[in-house]
Amino acid sequence: MTVSYTRLGAPGSATVTTKSAEDGDGSLLGITILEQPSAPFDVDIQVEDVGGPSAGLMLTLGILDLVGDDDLTGGAIVAGTGTIDADGNVGPIGGITLKMVAAAEIDAELFLVPAGNCEEALGVAEPDFPLARVATLEDALDALADFEAGRTPEPC
Template sequence: MGGRDVVGAVRFRRIGSPVVTRRIAVLTAGVVLLVLFGVLGTTLPVPYVAQVPGPTYNTLGDIDGDPIISIEGRDRNEVEGNLNLTTVGVSRGGLSLVQAVRGWFDDEVSVVPEESVYPPDRSPEETREANRAAFLTSEQAAETVALGRLGYPVKVVVQGVSEDSPSEGALEEGDALEAVDGVPTPDTEALDEVLGSIPGGSTVTVSYTRQGEPGTATITTGSAEDRGGSLLGITILEQPSAPFDVDIQVEDVGGPSAGLMLTLGILDLVGEDDLTGGAVIAGTGTINADGDVGAIGGIPLKMVAAREIGAELFLVPAGNCAEAAAAPDPGFPLARVATLDDALEALADFEAGRTPETC
């Protein structure tokens, strides 16, 4: 019995036996599948994109020698320090399965559904245009809030002069309209009323203020065919009018989240107070005409971007505080801001060595 057991065992393991052949086949199949899954994992696209910390821009500084905030009609304040707006970068094209999985385990990457960044009902170009339009709106809101904070009066201000407009060469962006044919135009309602009473094709005298200096323009109006009366061929907005012009230039940035930092940048450059005390301040948040600061997306990634530039304080919209507090410690305090007043108070506290209200 013992000898037969040994002989049987030897025969069971001999080369070419069915069991050995099956084992090799299983191992071979496993290796092939692993290779196949590995190849598929690196090439198979999934409907997700990666968001990463984007560049930051010092609103008090410049990009390639051109100021982010230009002031025409007066000198800018001599300022030190930084007021950096922060951004989020987005990968172009879909991720592979492996890239998506790797991103889910990386604190400095956020993997999100592609449709949350690129809505399916819009082309990529339409999405970029919408994001850019939102940024331009935030620029306008920042200027309005900052100049209002500085006490400049609200007037009817020219925002643009259309091509082949009756006002082309006569009025400019930033002009505050004071009167038409001697009739005061303190608001858009008054301007509409006076133009509605003048037949199209009439020659009118428009009084305006440009960078604090009064002027007049003689304009032959166009016809407002839909409602009758005249038109000047301009876009207008009621906003504070200052004796200087503010121009903001930040290319390749979209969305409304720069509003707060642009507002602070304008205030630091033309206001009475030094807002940074030479410190590196970063932050984010939308702003509306009432000075309310709104929540944004990607706050943990923006905190990473701020850490990389050596930020000493980060201004966090109140609506993002829970998310910001749950993120890995960035190494600097987080100041909770719900309004422009909150942001200014936080900056004053920080400069004075006090701890701002935190998240």
């Protein structure tokens, strides 16, 4: 039997051998469908100098900025950190104070802080940029939208 399918947007076909039906006339044909998301573009990000999961949030935002229709930062220099899981939850990281120093050195205008690191981040001398508290990817996107619109993102 010939079975037609679509894979990555392209039609195709395959010849499949059926099995005799045990209970009745005819044949049996089993099909397993694997739905796997795909995109009509490639994303190539150079991460050779990234050591560890703490760049997860910023890499995610960078990818969304590259493939989306909106400029997430409006040209502002935005720094941040945080792990991210498959559900979009942002986790705390180590060394937040050092990352804030690095953000100051690049003249960051906003710093996205994992909610679990807010207390430690607030212990640093008054930074030259606002600290936006983010617990999820949605929080980070909201903070960026607020910042670009001239509103204050939810602070630590």
